[in-house]
Amino acid sequence: MKLSTLDNILVEQIGNVLIAKINRQDKLNSFSPRVLEEFNQVLDQTELDKSVKVLVITGAGEKAFVVGNDVTQLKEVDTVGAYEQMVAGQQTFLRIHEFSKPVIAMVNGYALGGGFELALSCDMVIASENAQFGFPEINLNTMPGWGGTQLAVKKMGINRAKEMVLSGKYYSAEECIPFGFVNKLCPLEKLRQETLELANTLANKEAFTLKMAKNALNRGEELDIAHGFRYEAQAYAVNFSAPHAKKGFESFLNRKKQR
Numbered sequence: 001m002k003l004s005t006l007d008n009i010l011v012e013q014i015g016n017v018l019i020a021k022i023n024r025q026d027k028l029n030s031f032s033p034r035v036l037e038e039f040n041q042v043l044d045q046t047e048l049d050k051s052v053k054v055l056v057i058t059g060a061g062e063k064a065f066v067v068g069n070d071v072t073q074l075k076e077v078d079t080v081g082a083y084e085q086m087v088a089g090q091q092t093f094l095r096i097h098e099f100s101k102p103v104i105a106m107v108n109g110y111a112l113g114g115g116f117e118l119a120l121s122c123d124m125v126i127a128s129e130n131a132q133f134g135f136p137e138i139n140l141n142t143m144p145g146w147g148g149t150q151l152a153v154k155k156m157g158i159n160r161a162k163e164m165v166l167s168g169k170y171y172s173a174e175e176c177i178p179f180g181f182v183n184k185l186c187p188l189e190k191l192r193q194e195t196l197e198l199a200n201t202l203a204n205k206e207a208f209t210l211k212m213a214k215n216a217l218n219r220g221e222e223l224d225i226a227h228g229f230r231y232e233a234q235a236y237a238v239n240f241s242a243p244h245a246k247k248g249f250e251s252f253l254n255r256k257k258q259r
Contacts (some may be wrong), residue, residue: 067111
């Protein structure tokens with residue numbers, strides 16, 4: 001993958017897994033309009049690159065995953081500018097939620113505000129023991145604006161979402177396990193290994209099947225059960241018509257015959 005123009009994001013491809021690392025350690029890996037622009041460049045290239053089957057998102061260093069939008073630049077914008085920045089962030093995170101390939105958040109340290117929203121927009125979250133999650137916006141007399149209120153309700157239920165958004169408190173990764181959005185907790189020194197193990201498990205699956213299954217799961221959050229069942233059947237049929245499905249069935253039946 002060629003992304004030589006990036007100033008704030010480091011990319012590393014390991015087999016079929018791409019790791020995108022936001023690299024602004026002096027700013028605790030916070031977002032800015034330029035970082036968001038580069039992040040979308042990574043998504044553009046990842047979408048097109050068939051050699052990449054899983055995307056992992058993380059932050060540089062051990063202190064922070066991402067601490068959200070850079071407040072120093074945000075406080076200088078007017079109402080229209082604030083709205084435009086919120087829409088730009090929402091579009092990016094909705095894009096991750098609907099991305100055609102699995103996306104894993106590898107959370108090392110603080111995931112606050114927009115960083116927490118970024119993690120929640122991913123399909124899975126692997127967190128180190130030093131990770132902390134929170135929506136501190138309420139302490140600045142504002143609120144989440146990159147989809148956090150919606151993502152939090154969907155990922156952890158309305159009561160937990162209200163607690164986190166309205167209190168502004170930081171929660172350790174261990175405290176967040178019962179909330180349901182952390183898939184796995186591990187020591188910091190094993191974070192990369194554990195994340196890559198999961199990523200490689202996914203990367204070994206058929207890419208189109210992963211895409212259709214992810215789409216169906218996303219619709220399961222949004223549709224009533226009858227319409228959800230119908231969507232699932234349609235997604236199943238589309239995948240079933242592809243050559244890889246026939247190959248998968250044949251491979252399974254041949255293995256069964258050989259036992």
